[in-house]
Amino acid sequence: MNKEGVKTYLVTGGAGFIGSNYIHYMFKKYGDTIRIINVDVLTYAGNLENLKAVEDRDNYTFVKADITDKEAIAKIFAENDIDRVVHFAAESHVDRSIRNPEVFVQTNVLGTAVMLNCAKAAWELPDGSFKEGKKFLHVSTDEVYGSLPDDENAFFYETTPYDPHSPYSASKASSDMLVKAYMDTYKFPANITNCSNNYGPYQFPEKLIPLIINNALQGKKLPVYGDGKNVRDWLFVEDHAKAIDMVQEKGRLFETYNVGGHNEKQNIQIIEIILETLQEMLPEGDPRKAHVSKDLITYVEDRKGHDRRYAIAPDKIKAEIGWEPETMFAEGIKKTIAWFFENEEWMKNVTSGDYQKYYEEMYK
Ligand code: NAD
Numbered sequence: 514m515n516k517e518g519v520k521t522y523l524v525t526g527g528a529g530f531i532g533s534n535y536i537h538y539m540f541k542k543y544g545d546t547i548r549i550i551n552v553d554v555l556t557y558a559g560n561l562e563n564l565k566a567v568e569d570r571d572n573y574t575f576v577k578a579d580i581t582d583k584e585a586i587a588k589i590f591a592e593n594d595i596d597r598v599v600h601f602a603a604e605s606h607v608d609r610s611i612r613n614p615e616v617f618v619q620t621n622v623l624g625t626a627v628m629l630n631c632a633k634a635a636w637e638l639p640d641g642s643f644k645e646g647k648k649f650l651h652v653s654t655d656e657v658y659g660s661l662p663d664d665e666n667a668f669f670y671e672t673t674p675y676d677p678h679s680p681y682s683a684s685k686a687s688s689d690m691l692v693k694a695y696m697d698t699y700k701f702p703a704n705i706t707n708c709s710n711n712y713g714p715y716q717f718p719e720k721l722i723p724l725i726i727n728n729a730l731q732g733k734k735l736p737v738y739g740d741g742k743n744v745r746d747w748l749f750v751e752d753h754a755k756a757i758d759m760v761q762e763k764g765r766l767f768e769t770y771n772v773g774g775h776n777e778k779q780n781i782q783i784i785e786i787i788l789e790t791l792q793e794m795l796p797e798g799d800p801r802k803a804h805v806s807k808d809l810i811t812y813v814e815d816r817k818g819h820d821r822r823y824a825i826a827p828d829k830i831k832a833e834i835g836w837e838p839e840t841m842f843a844e845g846i847k848k849t850i851a852w853f854f855e856n857e858e859w860m861k862n863v864t865s866g867d868y869q870k871y872y873e874e875m876y877k
């Protein structure tokens with residue numbers, strides 16, 4: 514913290530979906546009383562357009578760098594007195610991990626090791642303790658816990674053993690273990706959050722919700738994997754941003770907190786809600802009203818190793834920190850669709866080029 518009490522945050526992956534929402538949330542909440550340095554290498558999922566509204570702020574800096582690049586990351590720590598690390602940067606899409614696992618290990622495991630090492634080197638005192646007030650938050654997923662049965666009383670807890678199935682969740686589980694190892698071995702000041710599926714503005718349309726919104730508006734088929742009855746626990750992204758901030762400010766160091774929406778739905782239910790909400794929100798006379806319909810639903814081959822059900826009981830974060838999901842799904846999905854209506858250009862830009870190639874390969 515500097516003399517004026519301004520904390521400096523190093524956010525990795527801030528140009529992605531959750532990272533950019535987090536940056537907007539933090540500036541809305543703290544204004545000029547924080548500084549944010551956003552480090553992102555800008556993969557297909559990183560988009561500086563997500564941060565247009567903040568890019569001219571004096572207390573915001575973007576650094577294009579790869580988290581696996583030790584020198585680049587060490588340089589940021591050397592040049593800035595970093596108080597908080599919030600580590601989002603990762604390869605995040607399960608389907609891509611099934612096709613190309615290696616980059617997931619590279620970024621999610623090695624990249625996390627580099628972040629931990631650089632933070633440790635910058636924050637460690639000669640006696641092996643750490644400078645006062647420094648904190649690292651590792652943003653992870655509930656997918657590390659594996660898959661739950663179709664039983665509405667079964668939930669993931671912080672004590673649930675890790676049992677990842679996809680290369681994505683295995684790489685995230687490995688990165689969580691590294692953070693745990695740093696905490697256990699060095700008393701490195703960190704927390705881990707394991708969150709359920711997010712949705713909201715700026716989500717890349719390879720993920721279910723934005724993909725369905727985008728396809729339905731264009732009258733394209735809506736691909737449903739398997740029987741469509743896999744369950745995910747959906748959380749509005751701003752609620753996740755708030756949870757991350759609350760864990761860093763109020764959580765006990767070295768603890769893991771599960772973050773979830775209490776909003777379990779089958780994929781097919783999500784698709785039906787999106788179709789109904791689109792019909793409701795599209796103005797009379799809009800030509801898209803004619804093709805937004807269940808006729809677009811197309812059952813396709815199941816994802817390999819497809820986890821059946823995820824569900825979080827966010828009891829610990831509620832009891833210890835007072836965080837609860839605030840945005841009901843009916844409201845969150847309206848906000849999300851309204852955002853996509855207002856940001857058609859964003860969608861056009863991110864779905865041109867490389868994404869087109871990915872989409873054709875994936876759904877051929
Ligand atoms: P995203 O794919 O939208 O964004 C990832 C960001 O990381 C991008 O901006 C990308 O450019 C950047 N990045 C990737 N590799 C990098 C590298 N080597 N160096 C620097 N930057 C790099 O992902 P997201 O959905 O915003 O997820 C963010 C984090 O939250 C991830 O760690 C993910 O595992 C976790 N998470 C996501 C969800 C979800 O539903 N999306 C749920 C729980 C946890």
Ligand code: TYD
Binds near residue numbers: 719722724737744745
């Ligand atoms: P996704 O958004 O990829 O998140 P995750 O796999 O990390 O949970 O997928 C959410 C659910 O939707 C998952 O059960 C897979 C399913 N799904 C489809 O049925 N069709 C699709 O085109 C996509 C992308 C996902």
